[in-house]
Amino acid sequence: MYEMIKKLPTHLEIKHTSRKSHTTTHMILDFYPPAASAFCKFKAISTTPLNSRLNGTSPNNYCPFYNLISGSGLTQAEGYKEICNSAMCSSKESATCITKGYVTASKMLILCKGLQKVTVEHRTRIAMGKVKVLVDALCASMERKFHRMEYNTVLSETAILDPRFKKLAITENRAVDEALQRITAAAARSSQSSPLPRGQEGEEAAEPEQEEPQASAVWRFFEERATGESTRNPIADAMLEVRSYLEEPLFQRIADPLSWWETKCSVYPRLTQTGSTSQSGGHWFF
Incomplete structure (x- = not known):
């Protein structure tokens, strides 16, 4: 469950509570001016309480962020790029996020x-x-x-x-x-309904076809058979x-069907x- 704690134009603070273990993760998103007007850039930080890490009930810090972004459809957006590695987020390697949990x-x-x-x-x-x-x-x-x-x-x-x-x-x-x-x-x-590989709509397509030479017409039947066009x-x-x-x-049942397609x-x-x-x-x- 996600709960908005603080909301500013360039700063968001969100608390995620696991329904299974009831542990919490505090997430901070800071938005920065993009390199281009068509893009959005932000940096995210995720932390969990010390007592959760000590008793072994701490959730994976990476998954609440990724599930939130994936659920919004942002990961499918054109140009989406994630910059994250084990040095930035050590829990990413062990993450088993359910991206299609819905x-x-x-x-x-x-x-x-x-x-x-x-x-x-x-x-x-x-x-x-x-x-x-x-x-x-x-x-x-x-x-x-x-x-x-x-x-x-x-x-x-x-x-x-x-x-x-x-x-x-x-x-x-x-x-x-x-x-x-x-x-x-x-x-x-x-x-x-797919467009034909040759010919365009308009005046050129409306022009009458020129009469085919007799020799070409004879060979046409063989060529159609060879290319499979006549029996398509x-x-x-x-x-x-x-x-x-x-x-x-x-x-695989837990995999993303869209990636397969x-x-x-x-x-x-x-x-x-x-x-x-x-x-x-x-x-x-x-």
């Missing part, structure tokens, strides 16, 4: 289904009457709310496009098939790309373009 759309199916299963498992161990009634009501409510959750367009597609989960996040085969059909269709549309099918290409993506091994954007250009924005215009994974 719930993302791609996790929702797994979290909701997991919560439902855990609640059902514990219901059999409850003997107290009032508690049992409450748990029964909770199970019934989750059954109603989560019944067709896997058919939700955004949740199913984001889960499949998350390289950490893919099809394993969905238990119903029909929901998987429908989501894959939508993803494949969107990938095919993205390739069709956006749907088929999208299906091959989706199939290849699904055959990739799962990414950054390294694979040239391998799966259609899926990268499809998964970059949701139907509402935001990132799929946020």
